[in-house]
Amino acid sequence: xxxxxxxxxxxxxxxxxxxxxxxxxxxxxxxxxxxxxxxxxxxxxxxxxxxxxxxxxxxxxxxxxxxxxxxxxxxxxxxxxxxxxxxxxxxxxxxxxxxxxxxxxxxxxxxxxxxxxxxxxxxxxxxxxxxxxxxxxxxxxxxxxxxxxxxxxxxxxxxxxxxxxxxxxxxxxxxxxxxxxxxxxxxxxxxxxxxxxxxxxxxxxxxxxxxxxxxxxxxxxxxxxxxxxxxxxxxxxxxxxxxxxxxxxxxxxxxxxxxxxxxxxxxxxxxxxxxxxxxxxxxxxxxxxxxxxxxxxxxxxxxxxxxxxxxxxxxxxxxxxxxxxxxxxxxxxxxxxxxxxxxxxxxxxxxxxxxxxxxxxxxxxxxxxxxxxxxxxxxxxxxxxxxxxxxxxxxxxxxxxxxxxxxxxxxxxxxxxxxxxxxxxxxxxxxxxxxxxxxxxxxxxxxxxxxxxxxxxxxxxxxxxxxxxxxxxxxxxxxxxxxxxxxxxxxxxxxxxxxxxxxxxxxxxxxxxxxxxxxxxxxxxxxxxxxxxxxxxxxxxxxxxxxxxxxxxxxxxxxxxxxxxxxxxxxxxxxxxxxxxxxxxxxxxxxxxxxxxxxxxxxxxxxx
Amino acid sequence: xxxxxxxxxxxxxxxxxxxxxxxxxxxxxxxxxxxxxxxxxxxxxxxxxxxxxxxxxxxxxxxxxxxxxxxxxxxxxxxxxxxxxxxxxxxxxxxxxxxxxxxxxxxxxxxxxxxxxxxxxxxxxxxxxxxxxxxxxxxxxxxxxxxxxxxxxxxxxxxxxxxxxxxxxxxxxxxxxxxxxxxxxxxxxxxxxxxxxxxxxxxxxxxxxxxxxxxxxxxxxxxxxxxxxxxxxxxxxxxxxxxxxxxxxxxxxxxxxxxxxxxxxxxxxxxxxxxxxxxxxxxxxxxxxxx
Numbered sequence: 001x002x003x004x005x006x007x008x009x010x011x012x013x014x015x016x017x018x019x020x021x022x023x024x025x026x027x028x029x030x031x032x033x034x035x036x037x038x039x040x041x042x043x044x045x046x047x048x049x050x051x052x053x054x055x056x057x058x059x060x061x062x063x064x065x066x067x068x069x070x071x072x073x074x075x076x077x078x079x080x081x082x083x084x085x086x087x088x089x090x091x092x093x094x095x096x097x098x099x100x101x102x103x104x105x106x107x108x109x110x111x112x113x114x115x116x117x118x119x120x121x122x123x124x125x126x127x128x129x130x131x132x133x134x135x136x137x138x139x140x141x142x143x144x145x146x147x148x149x150x151x152x153x154x155x156x157x158x159x160x161x162x163x164x165x166x167x168x169x170x171x172x173x174x175x176x177x178x179x180x181x182x183x184x185x186x187x188x189x190x191x192x193x194x195x196x197x198x199x200x201x202x203x204x205x206x207x208x209x210x211x212x213x214x215x216x217x218x219x220x221x222x223x224x225x226x227x228x229x230x231x232x233x234x235x236x237x238x239x240x241x242x243x244x245x246x247x248x249x250x251x252x253x254x255x256x257x258x259x260x261x262x263x264x265x266x267x268x269x270x271x272x273x274x275x276x277x278x279x280x281x282x283x284x285x286x287x288x289x290x291x292x293x294x295x296x297x298x299x300x301x302x303x304x305x306x307x308x309x310x311x312x313x314x315x316x317x318x319x320x321x322x323x324x325x326x327x328x329x330x331x332x333x334x335x336x337x338x339x340x341x342x343x344x345x346x347x348x349x350x351x352x353x354x355x356x357x358x359x360x361x362x363x364x365x366x367x368x369x370x371x372x373x374x375x376x377x378x379x380x381x382x383x384x385x386x387x388x389x390x391x392x393x394x395x396x397x398x399x400x401x402x403x404x405x406x407x408x409x410x411x412x413x414x415x416x417x418x419x420x421x422x423x424x425x426x427x428x429x430x431x432x433x434x435x436x437x438x439x440x441x442x443x444x445x446x447x448x449x450x451x452x453x454x455x456x457x458x459x460x461x462x463x464x465x466x467x468x469x470x471x472x473x474x475x476x477x478x479x480x481x482x483x484x485x486x487x488x489x490x491x492x493x494x495x496x497x498x499x500x501x502x503x504x505x506x507x508x509x510x511x512x513x514x515x516x517x518x519x520x521x522x523x524x525x526x527x528x529x530x531x532x533x534x535x536x537x538x539x540x541x542x543x544x545x546x547x548x549x550x551x552x553x554x555x556x557x558x559x560x561x562x563x564x565x566x567x568x569x570x571x572x573x574x575x576x577x578x579x580x581x582x583x584x585x586x587x588x589x590x591x592x593x594x595x596x597x598x599x600x601x602x603x604x605x606x607x608x
Numbered sequence: 609x610x611x612x613x614x615x616x617x618x619x620x621x622x623x624x625x626x627x628x629x630x631x632x633x634x635x636x637x638x639x640x641x642x643x644x645x646x647x648x649x650x651x652x653x654x655x656x657x658x659x660x661x662x663x664x665x666x667x668x669x670x671x672x673x674x675x676x677x678x679x680x681x682x683x684x685x686x687x688x689x690x691x692x693x694x695x696x697x698x699x700x701x702x703x704x705x706x707x708x709x710x711x712x713x714x715x716x717x718x719x720x721x722x723x724x725x726x727x728x729x730x731x732x733x734x735x736x737x738x739x740x741x742x743x744x745x746x747x748x749x750x751x752x753x754x755x756x757x758x759x760x761x762x763x764x765x766x767x768x769x770x771x772x773x774x775x776x777x778x779x780x781x782x783x784x785x786x787x788x789x790x791x792x793x794x795x796x797x798x799x800x801x802x803x804x805x806x807x808x809x810x811x812x813x814x815x816x817x818x819x820x821x822x823x824x825x826x827x828x829x830x831x832x833x834x835x836x837x838x839x840x841x842x843x844x845x846x847x848x849x850x851x852x853x854x855x856x857x858x859x860x861x862x863x864x865x866x867x868x869x870x871x872x873x874x875x876x877x878x879x880x881x882x883x884x885x886x887x888x889x890x891x892x893x894x895x896x897x898x899x
Contacts, residue, residue: 122848149856156716156871160851163719167876 011212012205019201026194033187040179050115051169054108058162061104061127065158068097068134069151098135105131108161119168123161130154227411235414235435242416246294247566247587251493253291254566254588256284258499261590262506288588293429294416304345305441307466310394311335311374313349321357321372328367329360336375340463342394344441352437355430356398356457363402363455373397377460388444392463397456404451413447481595485532485602486510490520490548491564492540496587500535503591509533509598517543524555531559533598538565538584549582560601564589637669638842641681641690643699643830648674657863665849668842678750685709691838692846697721697752697829697883698892704880705893708836711876712843713850715869717802719879720826723753724801726789729816733795736767736822742795744773747782750892752829752883753800754782760886761824783807790817798824802868828879847874 105128112124134150260281264274314333322331353372360370377395379388405413405420412418414435419428438445442462449455487509491497494515501513512527514520517540524531534552538545549561566587585597642655651674659670673690675681678699684690686707695703703709725736733739746769747754755778762769769776777794779785782803789797790813801823807813832850834843850872855861864870887893 119844123851126852152870153854153856156873157851159716159719160871160873163874163876167874167878170876170878 012209015205015208019205022197022201026190026197030187030190033183033190037183047115048169050111051165054111054120055162055165055169057104057108057111058158058165061101061108062155062158062162064097064101064104065151065155068101069148069155095138098131098138101131102135120161120164123157123164126157127154127161130157231411231414235432235439238416239436242294246291249287249291250295250566250587251496253284253288255493255495255499257281257288257588257590258496258503260284262499262502265506290429291588293433304347305343306346306469307341307343307464308346308349308469309339310342310349310396310461311339313346314353314372314374314396317350317353321353321370324354324357325361325370329364330367330369332369332371334371334373334375338376339374340376340392340394341466341468342441342461343464343466344443344461345437348437348441352434352459353396353398355434356459359430359457360398360400360402360455363400363404365403368401368454371397371399373399376463379460388460393443393460394463396459396461398459399454399456401454404453404455405447405449406451410447410449414445481592481599482507483595483599483602484508484510485598486512486527486530487533487535487598488512488514488520488523488527488531488552488559490514490517490534490536490540490545492516492537496537500591500594504595504598507591507595509595516540517545517548520548521551521555524552527556531556532602534559534561535585535594535598536561536563538563558605560598560605562597562601564594637671638692638846639671639673639690641673641675641684641693643694643696644675644677644681654866657859657866661853661860661863662846662849665852666845668845682706685835688835692832692834694830694832697827697831697880698750698756698887700831700833701880701884701887701893703833704877704884709833710836710838711879712832712834712847712874713872714828714831714875714879715867716871716873717869718830719828719873719875721753721757721829722801722823722826723758723798724804724823725758725796725798725821726786726804726818727796727821728789728792729819731795731819734821736796737772739796740772741774743775743777743793744769745777745779745785745788745794745797747779747785747799749778751782751800753803754779754785754798756886756890756892757827757883758798758824760882760889763889783812786813786818796821806868825882827882828875829883831875831879833875 105124108124109128112120130150130153134147134154137147137150260277263269264277264281269277312335315335318331318333321333325331357370357372364370374394374396377388377393379390379393409420414431415428416432417428418432435445438459438461444460446458446460447455448458487504489497489500489504489511491500491513492515497513497515501511504511512523512531514523517536520534520536521543524534534549534556536545536549536552540548545563545565549563552559553561562583562585564585564587583597583601585594640655640659642651644651646654652672655672659672662668662670673684675684681690681693681695682699682703685693685703692712693703693709695709700709700711727733727739746758749755759769773796775794777788779788779797782799785797785799786804786807788794801820804813804818804820808815808818834846851874853860853864853869853872855864855870884893
């Protein structure tokens with residue numbers, strides 16, 4: 001995951017933390033709720049126990065009072081209606097009974113004091129008063145009627161007290177029930193809210209997570225895209241640098257090769273000197289090869305683009321590729337029928353394929369499979385390869401089952417001189433060249449790789465609607481390169497100027513050398529005998545090659561003209577030479593090349 | 609979630625509003641209604657000493673509100689026109705079902721009220737079954753002691769009066785029932801035991817003329833009931849005033865005599881379980897309450 005994903009990770013942590021706090025809070029509320037319920041119930045249970053104890057005491061008191069009354073009550077006429085005859089009355093020990101009752105009332109008062117319930121206070125007081133009244137009458141041994149009345153009123157007060165307790169307890173139980181009935185829906189509501197909140201939070205988190213993941217994925221794609229652009233820009237900058245260095249180096253090599261060639265052509269050389277010269281030429285040629293590759297990376301200049309079938313090209317290379325990759329690697333080549341055509345220099349495309357194959361071979365030291373597949377690709381904007389502009393492409397996939405590459409290697413892969421191979425084996429220019437060629441052909445190249453699994457190089461070349469070129473052009477035949485025509489060489493580099501002057505001079509030409517465009521114009525003005533050939537460098541201080549030849553052609557309309565340059569195409573593009581339709585000789589070249597071109601151009605002029 | 613929260617808050621507020629509203633409508637003047645079982649003049653004579661006693665004993669003003677009949681009494685109570693009323697067992701059950709009347713106090717005799725099955729003094733039969741095929745009379749149809757409860761207990765014993773007796777009649781009052789029995793118009797009748805005692809004490813009947821064959825199980829009957837919204841302190845004040853009535857004090861004895869009581873006892877909803885059930889059986893209230 002990228003750094004953005006890590007940031008969102010913190011967001012998730014916060015969300016989960018908040019949900020956790022809510023859950024803990026809710027759990028605390030429920031705990032407090034249940035705890036309060038329990039405390040409430042306990043309190044009610046204690047009060048209920050109080051009612052029960054009080055009721056039991058009152059019950060005993062009433063029994064005592066009834067016993068007391070039994071002995072004193074005078075039968076009313078109505079009672080006689082229920083019983084056949086009066087029962088012999090025995091007078092009980094009133095004092096003993098009254099003592100017991102006083103103790104019971106005392107207990108009741110203690111019990112009331114313990115709970116301090118004002119509800120029963122008045123009635124309890126009444127019991128006390130009426131018991132005292134009964135006791136007073138008993139002490140006086142008053143008449144039975146007054147005693148019976150007092151006992152009846154005491155009994156009434158006891159009944160009042162008893163019933164008050166019974167109803168209070170009933171009411172208590174009923175209020176507990178009511179309280180539960182009220183609280184249960186409340187609890188259910190709280191639980192429902194919690195469940196609802198939980199579900200809502202879960203959905204919200206899922207939605208948020210999905211949104212963040214989408215965002216992360218977009219940002220990652222964007223970052224990858226920016227990385228690619230950065231890589232491209234880096235490679236382009238490197239290309240400019242390398243191109244500049246290679247140009248200057250080429251000029252030096254041209255001089256070295258030229259001078260060495262002249263010396264070799266001179267007959268009076270000792271054998272030792274000849275060998276030394278040949279080694280110089282060999283080394284210079286190797287160096288020249290190196291600069292050619294550098295130039296191919298920076299911007300291949302001498303492209304000879306042709307419309308071709310990439311599948312046919314790849315299939316045509318099968319046996320050569322098999323030789324290159326060796327027997328331990330299995331080669332598989334697939335090409336889609338009805339492939340679109342592409343426009344590219346076939347020689348350079350072969351180099352691309354070859355370099356990729358060599359790279360794959362080196363990635364599979366213990367053998368494996370190299371698969372080259374060519375097919376058509378229709379790219380739209382929203383597809384995986386957002387970097388490939390919308391359009392039709394021919395895609396070549398070069399896949400190996402080798403050691404693969406890590407992320408860093410993949411990022412630096414196309415840089416010149418970047419190599420993971422042993423020093424003796426790789427120059428670090430193979431894939432840089434591939435990149436240069438593909439980019440010059442307006443194509444794209446990508447790599448996908450996983451260490452231990454293998455790598456896939458994907459080359460996408462724009463499809464061309466032009467008709468197929470039937471055959472490859474033959475290299476122009478080397479004609480006689482000697483001549484006696486007058487040649488004007490305009491070159492600011494003194495070594496090259498000298499090399500060309502000497503070389504063409506040896507071949508019989510009459511060479512006039514000019515160190516600048518201004519000097520060249522002067523020669524053209526003065527040389528009335530006529531100049532046959534004008535060879536000019538393109539980029540020079542002061543007037544450049546294009547401007548010079550433009551004027552020179554006016555002064556010497558019969559002369560054939562040609563450019564020579566060590567610069568890359570994009571620099572030359574701005575130099576104005578395209579407007580003149582003049583052949584360009586790419587540095588470094590040997591004297592035979594320039595002489596051959598001179599002869600070819602002269603022959604062309606003569607036949608016109 | 610907002611809806612649920614609103615419901616939760618509303619339920620909390622609603623829960624509080626009950627007790628809050630109680631304090632507001634505390635009556636300074638208490639309006640008293642009674643069963644219109646006598647003329648208004650006689651009712652005033654009977655109840656005004658009680659009104660005076662209550663006013664003296666409490667901080668309340670009591671206003672006596674007469675009513676023309678049981679339905680009006682119930683309506684006045686249901687409309688909140690009266691705050692305290694003296695109901696019979698059945699009318700209480702109806703007031704309770706209709707407007708949540710709550711029992712306050714009862715006479716001592718009312719907590720274990722009974723109905724008496726009476727026969728002529730010279731009738732030798734000992735059980736109700738022996739009167740099968742004879743004529744039988746209840747009291748008035750809406751009388752708790754004369755009809756509702758006797759029929760309820762008969763039903764519990766598996767007796768259907770219409771099946772057992774040759775004729776089932778309804779008198780206009782307990783005294784008429786006693787007279788029909790005494791005069792042999794019916795073999796068996798059922799009356800309010802308290803009224804029967806009064807008839808004997810007043811010597812409208814002599815003990816030899818009528819004999820009590822059997823009494824019903826006890827049940828709660830008359831009750832002073834109050835509005836459910838009456839504040840607890842007013843309720844307690846009223847209750848304690850009733851409970852303090854002392855037969856040994858001459859003025860209070862007169863009040864108790866007029867009301868036919870020896871004293872008052874606290875009343876509870878459970879006192880009316882049987883009445884409630886009986887009323888529901890006869891379809892006189894919607895449904896018997898749980899308690």
